[in-house]
Amino acid sequence: MFNPQHPSPAKTRISLVPDSENPVVQPLRSTSDSEYKIRLLSLYIAELQQTGRIDYPELVQFLDQVYEVENAPEGSSILPNHCDILLQNLQREQADILTASEAIQILLNELADALTQKYLTDDIEQQVRSGIRQETQRFLKAAECLLDTAEEHAVQPQFRFWKSRSTPEEIEAENLRKSINDLKYIRQYLAEHLQVRELIEEFVPAEGKIGNFHRLHKYLEFAPSAADFLGNFLQQALQRKIAGGTKFVTPKSYQ
Structure with missing residues (x-):
């Protein structure tokens, strides 16, 4: 009761x-x-x-x-939970670029085999087209996010215009710039040339012929390494930005 x-x-x-x-x-x-x-x-x-x-x-x-x-100056210091989120995003983006690159190469090989053996059907073409479209979107989205994070948290204005690259900081900045440019170029090339109809029309099975198939495979093989280099660099850069909490004074700031 x-x-x-x-x-x-x-x-x-x-x-x-x-x-x-x-x-x-x-x-x-x-x-x-x-x-x-x-x-x-x-x-x-x-x-x-x-x-x-x-x-x-x-x-x-x-x-x-x-x-x-x-x-702190904008972007120079971040909270630990914000850093954790960014690190999780980086890992996902690196994984997506690797997964998409491998999947697209498999689909390109299927298309090349069908064209070489002359058994390409509408169903096969549609299947390849759908798969390439899906994986290309995955790749482009991950690359865009990775590049945005680099621009916001790693690229320092003074690094953009250095002519000499003799100090460790300058060399690090140059490596960062190169990895960003590599990933930007690959992203742009895939967006423009991963078109199934264009690939079919330009396909030449003869060995030694350098065309879009060859370039796409080359860039797709290299893309995961570029993404890993950039992602790993960003992980270290973000961890260095975690607020240390040594500048706070109580109680004045909260009265």
């Missing part, structure tokens, strides 16, 4: 006992769990404003990092 003097412990409220600064949890049936948490947080903020003390080390570290990011 329900006892009105002992309500459910899940329904509580916060109040301050007279002559005490410490919050006391008291039961209240009409208070929801979310309201309880909001009220508890409000009391914690009020105490922080009054005393300037933070006795929660994890919160101190997080506030330190937020403060550093907010006061």
